[in-house]
Each structure stands twice: as structure tokens, then as C-alpha cells.
Amino acid sequence: MIAIAKPYLTETDAQSAYDTIMTGWITQGPRVAEFEEKFAAYVGSKYAVALSNCTTALHLAMIVAGIKEGDEVICPSMSYIATANCIKYVGATPVFAEIIPETFNMDVKHAETLITSKTKAILIVHQIGLPADIDAFKALCNKHNLQLIEDAACAIGSSYKGNKIGSHSDLVCFSFHPRKVITTGDGGMIATNNEAFYNRLKLLRQHGMSVSDRVRHGSSTVIFEDHLEVGYNYRLTDIQAAVGIKQLEKLDWIVSERKKVAKRYNEELKSINCLRLPAEAEGYSTNWQSYCVYLKPESPVKRNELMQLLLDKGISSRRGIMTSHRETAYKNEGGNYHLPVSENACDNSIILPLFVPMEDKDITTVINTLKEILSH
Ligand SMILES: *Cc1c(COP(=O)(O)O)cnc(C)c1O
Numbered sequence: 001m002i003a004i005a006k007p008y009l010t011e012t013d014a015q016s017a018y019d020t021i022m023t024g025w026i027t028q029g030p031r032v033a034e035f036e037e038k039f040a041a042y043v044g045s046k047y048a049v050a051l052s053n054c055t056t057a058l059h060l061a062m063i064v065a066g067i068k069e070g071d072e073v074i075c076p077s078m079s080y081i082a083t084a085n086c087i088k089y090v091g092a093t094p095v096f097a098e099i100i101p102e103t104f105n106m107d108v109k110h111a112e113t114l115i116t117s118k119t120k121a122i123l124i125v126h127q128i129g130l131p132a133d134i135d136a137f138k139a140l141c142n143k144h145n146l147q148l149i150e151d152a153a154c155a156i157g158s159s160y161k162g163n164k165i166g167s168h169s170d171l172v173c174f175s176f177h178p179r180k181v182i183t184t185g186d187g188g189m190i191a192t193n194n195e196a197f198y199n200r201l202k203l204l205r206q207h208g209m210s211v212s213d214r215v216r217h218g219s220s221t222v223i224f225e226d227h228l229e230v231g232y233n234y235r236l237t238d239i240q241a242a243v244g245i246k247q248l249e250k251l252d253w254i255v256s257e258r259k260k261v262a263k264r265y266n267e268e269l270k271s272i273n274c275l276r277l278p279a280e281a282e283g284y285s286t287n288w289q290s291y292c293v294y295l296k297p298e299s300p301v302k303r304n305e306l307m308q309l310l311l312d313k314g315i316s317s318r319r320g321i322m323t324s325h326r327e328t329a330y331k332n333e334g335g336n337y338h339l340p341v342s343e344n345a346c347d348n349s350i351i352l353p354l355f356v357p358m359e360d361k362d363i364t365t366v367i368n369t370l371k372e373i374l375s376h
Pocket of ligand 1: 053054055056079080082083125151153154174175176177187188
């Protein structure tokens with residue numbers, strides 16, 4: 001069986017977790033602080049705040065951006081459902097924009113048509129690692145006085161116009177779920193250059209507490225904490241951060257290995273006329289979190305049939321990125337959505353196996369099997 005994805009975990013990650021456990025300090029503490037510093041240095045942001053996952057990161061991003069009940073936030077429907085859900089958490093309404101078929105990224109022109117007096121923010125998603133056109137969305141946000149938020153759950157190690165994702169705006173949310181390029185089991189991070197956001201995020205992730213456990217613990221005088229606002233427990237543990245530090249050290253290598261697999265797919269699948277391969281335009285560099293192909297209408301088999309035929313040959317695949325507006329949680333709200341481009345892209349795309357290390361013979365099997373099924 002060829003898997004769809006696998007985390008790249010080694011003994012150094014396990015040793016790091018072990019060493020941290022043996023120090024006796026296992027919740028948010030020195031390892032989290034070290035992970036944050038190294039993460040910020042890697043992506044090129046002033047600050048980074050570690051959180052329990054990307055969904056909680058997105059929730060806190062909404063709060064510090066001041067999004068409230070009655071507000072609207074524009075985002076793509078075509079994304080993992082956490083993108084839309086985080087807008088709901090603060091009582092606001094996700095307003096779904098279309099995507100560009102070639103990149104699966106949000107269409108800035110369609111997004112602009114959805115702006116109303118209630119719109120407060122635009123939440124862009126770097127789909128499966130490929131950066132959205134950040135500058136175009138920044139310009140749109142500046143023009144209409146909106147907050148830009150980036151769902152970069154899949155985009156650690158990707159870059160846009162020569163700079164790493166995480167360096168371009170003030171609320172960039174990452175995930176370390178095992179399905180992403182580096183992992184801490186579960187985990188998240190917000191990169192920001194905004195000091196006020198940074199300070200408030202640190203409060204909100206631990207119950208609004210004015211003094212951290214670590215500071216109180218290390219103090220030679222008695223300190224009492226105050227709770228400055230209603231916060232949450234969205235902490236990452238030091239055990240997870242210890243793994244994250246080691247994963248971060250491997251990130252550039254992991255991305256370079258992923259690029260090699262993608263390069264073979266790009267070169268050897270382009271002869272299949274009914275496939276549209278992923279686009280990586282000048283200035284956009286993806287970490288290849290996933291390799292997603294679109295099946296054109298002339299394909300001899302439909303997407304679901306193709307997935308079954310691959311499975312019969314021992315090859316796992318997944319449907320392309322989901323659409324949120326057709327999930328039961330959103331469908332039943334009676335929203336009048338007309339998103340034909342997103343629906344078509346979702347229904348006819350398929351994610352192929354890509355992980356590190358992936359053996360050449362397995363890549364060859366995927367390529368040859370696709371050729372057998374699709375080249376007539
Ligand atoms: C994975 C993912 C999330 C959620 O991340 P978690 O860390 O699992 O909460 C959010 N948005 C997108 C686009 C994702 O792919």
C-alpha cells in the first residue's frame with residue numbers, strides 16, 4: 001500500500017521530547033519560548049505565539065482583529081472547514097468567495113464584489129501550501145480598511161515573492177497537525193509583526209493571566225496574578241515544542257525532498273492530457289504540502305472511480321480540498337451560495353501520495369498507474 005501522507009519523525013524528535021519530560025517542566029515554558037523564537041527567526045516575523053493548534057490560532061486571530069457578532073469576514077468556501085468555523089466562533093458570518101481554478105486560491109476580484117459595510121476582514125488561505133496573492137489582498141484590505149488574516153495552516157516553508165509565509169502580515173496562523181509538513185502531534189503558531197497583537201495573544205492563550213506560570217515559578221518574591229480579560233486555555237506543551245524545535249531544524253530538507261517528488265510528478269504526468277497539474281507561478285514557492293491534480297471533463301473516468309482504481313492497485317488518494325458551504329453544518333443554514341467554480345474544482349480533483357522519504361519505485365508506480373488508467 002502506498003500511503004497518501006506520512007509525518008517525518010525521527011529519533012531526534014523522540015529524544016527531544018524525552019529530555020523535556022525528564023526536566024520535570026512539561027507544559028508551556030522554556031521549550032515553547034525557544035520554539036517561538038526559532039519559528040519567528042525562520043519565517044522572518046518579529047514575534048511568534050505558540051498555540052494548541054491552528055484552529056485555536058485562527059480563533060484568537062479573529063478576537064485580536066476585533067471581529068464580533070454581526071461582522072462579515074470574506075474567505076474561500078474551498079478550504080478545510082476550520083477556516084469558516086473560526087469566523088463563527090466570534091459570532092461573525094463567513095462570506096464565501098470563489099477560487100481560481102489553476103491555483104485553488106481565493107479569487108481577489110470575486111472577493112471584492114462581496115465587500116459590504118459589515119465586512120471587517122479577509123481571511124486568505126494558502127491552499128495546500130501554495131501562497132495566495134498576498135499583495136493583491138493587502139491592497140484590497142487597505143482600500144476598504146479591512147484586516148488581512150492568513151490561514152497558513154499548510155504553508156510552513158512556502159514563500160511569496162522571495163519571503164517566507166509568516167513575514168508578510170500581522171496575523172499568520174500555522175498548523176503542526178501530522179498532515180502538515182512539520183508536526184508536533186497537534187499544535188499551532190501565529191506569526192506577527194504587531195506588538196499589541198503579540199501581547200494580547202499571549203494573554204488570551206492562558207486565561208487572560210497577567211503573569212505566566214514560568215515567571216511566577218522563577219520569582220524570588222511572592223507574585224499574585226490577575227486575570228485581565230476572559231481568556232482561554234490554548235497552550236502548547238513544552239513536550240510538543242521540544243518536538244517542534246527539532247522538526248523546524250529539518251524543515252528545509254523536508255521541503256527540498258518534497259520538491260523532488262513534485263518535480264517527478266510534474267515532468268512525468270504532463271503527457272496525460274486530461275490532467276491539469278498544479279501551477280507554481282513566478283514568485284510563488286510551495287512547500288508541496290499536497291500534490292493535487294484536476295481531472296478535466298474529457299477524462300475517461302470520473303474522479304471517484306479513479307480513486308477506487310488507484311486503491312485497487314494499492315495507491316491511496318484523497319479527494320481535493322473540500323467546500324465548506326456544502327457540508328451539513330453550513331448547508332442547513334439556508335445560505336444562498338452560488339460557487340460553481342469551487343464545486344467543480346472540489347468534485348474533480350484528487351490528491352496523490354507525497355511524503356518524505358518516498359521511494360522512487362513508489363513514485364513510478366503512481367505515475368505508471370495513472371498513465372494506464374488515463375492515457376487513451
Ligand atoms: C489543517 C488546517 C486547519 C486546522 O489546523 P489544526 O491545527 O488541525 O487546527 C485550518 N485551516 C486549513 C486550511 C488547514 O489545512
